Amino acid sequence: MPSAVAGTPVPLAVVVFASRDRARNLVKDAFPRRRTRLTLARNVREFERAFRVGIVDAALVDLGGPTEDVMRAIELGHEFPSAPFFALTPFRPNDATLSARAATFDFVDVIVEGVDDHVLRDLVTARAFTTRFAEALATPPDSLHVNTPLRRESWRVLVSHAGRPIHTDVVARELGVTREHLSRAFGAAGAPNLKRVIDLVRLAAAAELAKNPGYDVGDVARVLGFASSSHLSTTSQRIVGIRPTSLARLRTVDLIERFIHGRMRSRPVAVRGRRG
Numbered sequence: 001m002p003s004a005v006a007g008t009p010v011p012l013a014v015v016v017f018a019s020r021d022r023a024r025n026l027v028k029d030a031f032p033r034r035r036t037r038l039t040l041a042r043n044v045r046e047f048e049r050a051f052r053v054g055i056v057d058a059a060l061v062d063l064g065g066p067t068e069d070v071m072r073a074i075e076l077g078h079e080f081p082s083a084p085f086f087a088l089t090p091f092r093p094n095d096a097t098l099s100a101r102a103a104t105f106d107f108v109d110v111i112v113e114g115v116d117d118h119v120l121r122d123l124v125t126a127r128a129f130t131t132r133f134a135e136a137l138a139t140p141p142d143s144l145h146v147n148t149p150l151r152r153e154s155w156r157v158l159v160s161h162a163g164r165p166i167h168t169d170v171v172a173r174e175l176g177v178t179r180e181h182l183s184r185a186f187g188a189a190g191a192p193n194l195k196r197v198i199d200l201v202r203l204a205a206a207a208e209l210a211k212n213p214g215y216d217v218g219d220v221a222r223v224l225g226f227a228s229s230s231h232l233s234t235t236s237q238r239i240v241g242i243r244p245t246s247l248a249r250l251r252t253v254d255l256i257e258r259f260i261h262g263r264m265r266s267r268p269v270a271v272r273g274r275r276g
Contacts (some may be wrong), residue, residue: 011057012128013037015083017073018046018062026113030120033193043074046166051076051231052219055209057081057128057164060111063089063098070098077105079214084108084127130162133205137252143260154186154257158198164207165225168194192264199239200259203247206232207255210248217244254266 014031018024021041031038037054041047044096050056061073077085087102087110089095093217099110108127111120125131137159140146145156156164157174171194172179187195202224209220221232221244231243236244245257 009035010130010164011035012039012057012130013039013117013126014058014060014124014128015039015041015047015050015056016060016062016088017041017044017065017069018045018060019064019069020089021061022113022160023064025115026088026120030117031124034216044069044076046075050078051080051083051214052222054225055129055205055223057130058086058124059125060086060088061102061107062257063087063095063102064092067098068123069092071101074098074102074105076214077102077107080104080212082129082208084129084217085122086111086124089113093130113259129208130160133162133208134159137201141253141256144197144256144264145153146197148185148192150177150185151191154182154183154194155197158201161184161201163202163209164204166198168198171198192259194220196239196259196264199235200255203236203239203257204252206236206244207250207252210244218249220244241247 012035014027014036016024016027016039018040019025024040027040028038039050041050043068055102063070083109085102085105087099087107089099089110090113099239102110109123111123116123131246133143134156140155148154153175154171168183171180172182175182183194206220206224209215210217210222215223217232218229221229224232226232226235233246236247237241240255242250246272
């Protein structure tokens with residue numbers, strides 16, 4: 001069976017703060033729309049808003065813009081550390097100071113126009129949130145019983161979405177099987193229900209995003225496509241037995257540990273028979 005992750009990559013969400021046409025055109029050339037969900041913000045308000053409507057895989061800040069706006073955009077690096085921040089510079093005299101400022105806010109790299117153009121996409125993709133999430137969870141722990149080829153391929157599809165909403169029929173289509181076969185085979189022999197594993201992966205992403213100082217529970221729910229904060233809360237308590245306000249302090253291994261103790265499968269509804 002071919003790798004679903006390799007065959008159907010999830011488009012990365014890249015947010016760019018850039019007022020200069022040169023910078024905007026450079027980014028558009030590096031990230032074709034068929035592979036990337038690109039958001040181009042001309043002001044800091046638009047730039048910050050992008051973090052509150054969906055997962056941001058990476059953020060680029062053009063240092064060639066107005067200094068006051070650039071400084072505010074740089075500061076968002078501490079608000080949303082789950083997204084790697086990159087500085088894009090035309091290397092003007094003032095850019096050295098701004099680059100140093102970016103370093104103090106944990107920017108992962110400085111990209112120089114005219115020098116790094118051809119490697120821009122590769123640099124960003126390698127550090128993207130979705131890329132890192134999928135790599136970190138590439139091998140499921142033995143305790144989850146994801147131990148057959150079908151289960152492992154399903155797991156790879158799930159982690160490649162990095163917590164974005166995904167339904168069982170989408171996973172089945174990626175693997176070339178029917179939804180009924182996938183659900184039955186995945187949950188056989190004491191393995192967890194596929195739908196519950198989907199929720200577990202989404203909560204692992206929620207836990208990572210909840211560590212961002214710039215997010216509250218409502219933001220995390222919205223970014224990951226939960227219907228509401230209450231929906232996230234219900235899912236968190238059903239799958240790992242905690243409120244979403246506690247997700248930020250837990251590692252993925254902690255969530256899995258909670259999941260495997262009595263929460264891997266839906267509890268059957270008890271049906272009382274009539275007496276006599």
